[in-house]
Amino acid sequence: MSDPLSRRYVAPVTTEQPPTDAVRVSGKPSNLWRDAWYDLRRRPLFWISLGFVALLLLMAVWPTLFTQVPPDNQCLLENSNKGPTGDHILGFTFQGCDVFSRIVHGASTSLSVGLLSTIIGSGIGWIMGTIAGYYGGWVDSLLSRIGDMFFSIPYILAAVVVMTVFEKYRNVFTLSLAIGGFAWAATARVVRAEVMRVRQAEFITASKAVGRSKFSTLMAHVVPNAIAPLIVLGTLALAGGIVAESTLAFLGVGLGTETMSWGADISRAQSTLRVAPMSLIYPSIALTTAVLSFVVLGELLRDAMDPKARATR
Amino acid sequence: MFSYIVRRILQLIPVFLGSTLLIYALVFAMPGDPIAALFGDKQPSQQLLDAIRAQYHLDQPFIVQYYYYMSGLVRGDMGTTFSGQSVNDVLARTLPVTGRLAVLSIGIEFLLSIIVGTFSALRKGKVSDNVALIIALVFLSMPIFVMCFLAQYFLAIQLGWFRPTVGGQNGWGDMWLPAIVLGLSLYATSMRLMRGSVIETMNQDWVRTAYSKGLPQYRVLPVHVIRNSLIPVITNSATNFGVLLVGATVTEFIFNIPGVGNTLFRAILQHEGPTIVSFVTIFVVLYVLVNLLVDLLYGLLDPRIRYV
Numbered sequence: 001m002s003d004p005l006s007r008r009y010v011a012p013v014t015t016e017q018p019p020t021d022a023v024r025v026s027g028k029p030s031n032l033w034r035d036a037w038y039d040l041r042r043r044p045l046f047w048i049s050l051g052f053v054a055l056l057l058l059m060a061v062w063p064t065l066f067t068q069v070p071p072d073n074q075c076l077l078e079n080s081n082k083g084p085t086g087d088h089i090l091g092f093t094f095q096g097c098d099v100f101s102r103i104v105h106g107a108s109t110s111l112s113v114g115l116l117s118t119i120i121g122s123g124i125g126w127i128m129g130t131i132a133g134y135y136g137g138w139v140d141s142l143l144s145r146i147g148d149m150f151f152s153i154p155y156i157l158a159a160v161v162v163m164t165v166f167e168k169y170r171n172v173f174t175l176s177l178a179i180g181g182f183a184w185a186a187t188a189r190v191v192r193a194e195v196m197r198v199r200q201a202e203f204i205t206a207s208k209a210v211g212r213s214k215f216s217t218l219m220a221h222v223v224p225n226a227i228a229p230l231i232v233l234g235t236l237a238l239a240g241g242i243v244a245e246s247t248l249a250f251l252g253v254g255l256g257t258e259t260m261s262w263g264a265d266i267s268r269a270q271s272t273l274r275v276a277p278m279s280l281i282y283p284s285i286a287l288t289t290a291v292l293s294f295v296v297l298g299e300l301l302r303d304a305m306d307p308k309a310r311a312t313r
Numbered sequence: 314m315f316s317y318i319v320r321r322i323l324q325l326i327p328v329f330l331g332s333t334l335l336i337y338a339l340v341f342a343m344p345g346d347p348i349a350a351l352f353g354d355k356q357p358s359q360q361l362l363d364a365i366r367a368q369y370h371l372d373q374p375f376i377v378q379y380y381y382y383m384s385g386l387v388r389g390d391m392g393t394t395f396s397g398q399s400v401n402d403v404l405a406r407t408l409p410v411t412g413r414l415a416v417l418s419i420g421i422e423f424l425l426s427i428i429v430g431t432f433s434a435l436r437k438g439k440v441s442d443n444v445a446l447i448i449a450l451v452f453l454s455m456p457i458f459v460m461c462f463l464a465q466y467f468l469a470i471q472l473g474w475f476r477p478t479v480g481g482q483n484g485w486g487d488m489w490l491p492a493i494v495l496g497l498s499l500y501a502t503s504m505r506l507m508r509g510s511v512i513e514t515m516n517q518d519w520v521r522t523a524y525s526k527g528l529p530q531y532r533v534l535p536v537h538v539i540r541n542s543l544i545p546v547i548t549n550s551a552t553n554f555g556v557l558l559v560g561a562t563v564t565e566f567i568f569n570i571p572g573v574g575n576t577l578f579r580a581i582l583q584h585e586g587p588t589i590v591s592f593v594t595i596f597v598v599l600y601v602l603v604n605l606l607v608d609l610l611y612g613l614l615d616p617r618i619r620y621v
Contacts, residue, residue, distance in 0.1 A: 146331070153332050154555035154596065157562075161339050164589055165339050243454075247458065250456075253581060270567075273470070284462065287459060291455070296450060
């Protein structure tokens with residue numbers, strides 16, 4: 001009768017080493033940006049959307065590269081709603097202006113308002129979120145409540161009120177201020193959460209332990225490690241800014257009539273939708289493509305920078 | 314639970330006061346004299362001007378005026394529009410119309426995003442999933458007024474499936490086209506949230522258990538997967554409500570629906586500052602209330618969330 005304990009199954013001991021994953025020891029150290037770049041550059045959608053963004057930039061900076069036809073003078077009423085011809089590939093608007101030229105010249109309005117409103121909105125949101133998340137306590141409570149106030153007003157509606165109030169001072173800057181000044185609360189929330197996450201890290205404690213001041217730690221270690229969501233949100237905010245600009249132009253509270261704007265052109269073309277739909281559809285395509293390329297770019301950046309998003313892809 | 318509701322409402326008060334103060338301060342900065350505008354070309358006497366100023370408290374400092382407005386709001390008097398109508402009356406007329414549009418479009422949004430989101434998640438990485446994602450991104454990128462016009466042109470004018478405008482006849486059945494457009498503008502974010510949420514839920518132990526004890530797909534999906542994946546979609550509908558409000562403003566104008574948004578849009582076109590403010594304030598109130606409601610809904614969907 002042998003001892004029952006000894007009859008228990010014992011796993012055979014293997015002497016050979018289990019295979020380890022190949023670890024890259026040579027070469028540059030990996031970090032978030034390098035990983036993101038490695039992920040992004042293999043995705044065709046990234047290059048396609050980047051190409052559209054570059055095209056848009058080129059249109060905004062150098063419109064005469066694309067068309068020699070001026071967008072607002074040389075409009076002949078005899079050309080009203082005419083179809084495309086050799087020199088005017090997309091036909092004419094109701095006023096007899098060249099549709100293609102107006103689309104090309106409208107790019108700079110969309111892009112400049114989008115960029116400026118993003119800089120303003122992301123800037124305010126970043127500063128508010130960083131301070132609230134890093135310092136905490138009553139500062140956090142105060143800034144978060146202020147953020148809640150702005151968050152509870154849909155920013156396009158707020159911009160409508162602002163632009164109604166500043167009717168006399170409608171330019172790219174006030175328009176961007178109206179959009180960015182009310183759109184920052186969402187950015188602030190995300191940045192605050194990210195800063196609070198980074199603040200827990202050990203290297204922050206270490207930085208304080210070696211005698212760095214609180215502010216210096218913030219600048220040297222917290223900010224660079226909490227910047228990724230800001231870039232993603234900024235790209236998406238650019239798309240939002242373009243949408244907001246066109247919506248406000250459509251509502252008639254955008255920039256003045258002398259400024260080229262896709263939203264205003266679409267709004268003007270609506271009266272002849274039944275007889276000449278193309279003068280409405282072409283600027284709509286331009287607008288949607290511009291927004292879509294920034295949205296796709298933002299989504300890809302989010303995927304590349306957030307390992308958790310990569311897992312559910 | 315009760316104390317949680319009370320605390321949430323108490324937290325809302327400073328936010329609400331702040332946001333209305335913000336809008337009110339903007340109007341206060343508005344150039345031009347509203348009383349002089351009432352008389353048009355006529356030149357009223359100084360006494361009359363002073364009397365009307367006193368009547369509307371326009372001779373008081375800013376914060377006192379704000380107090381009068383807020384105390385009126387609390388008592389249920391939301392002020393008067395530029396043309397002298399009571400905002401309460403206008404709301405009583407227009408809110409039911411907008412309510413029908415909102416319910417229809419949120420219904421379409423939910424139904425579509427739950428169905429497409431679930432199927433996308435089940436076919437993760439396949440062609441149909443990618444196509445669904447791209448379509449959603451296009452809807453996300455298309456400004457609402459563009460979508461309205463395209464729907465109007467292709468579905469109503471070219472194909473004749475719907476009437477191009479709604480007008481006075483605005484029962485439930487008359488608002489399909491604007492509701493579809495509005496629903497699609499909300500659809501993209503919730504569909505993608507649903508997709509991510511279902512992917513996460515499918516990896517849970519209880520789903521594996523449900524399959525391994527032999528439950529069929531049609532039982533596992535609705536009961537074990539979809540129900541547990543709904544929370545992000547519901548949460549998102551609170552944020553989406555802001556999109557809905559802006560969308561309703563544009564949609565109601567383009568399809569000529571006599572709702573709240575349409576009134577706001579016409580006020581914007583005619584530069585009626587005070588009317589714009591009262592309606593934007595109402596939108597803010599609605600937005601804040603919907604956010605509260607969604608917060609409270611959490612507990613019903615997920616018993617693990619307790620209010621302390």
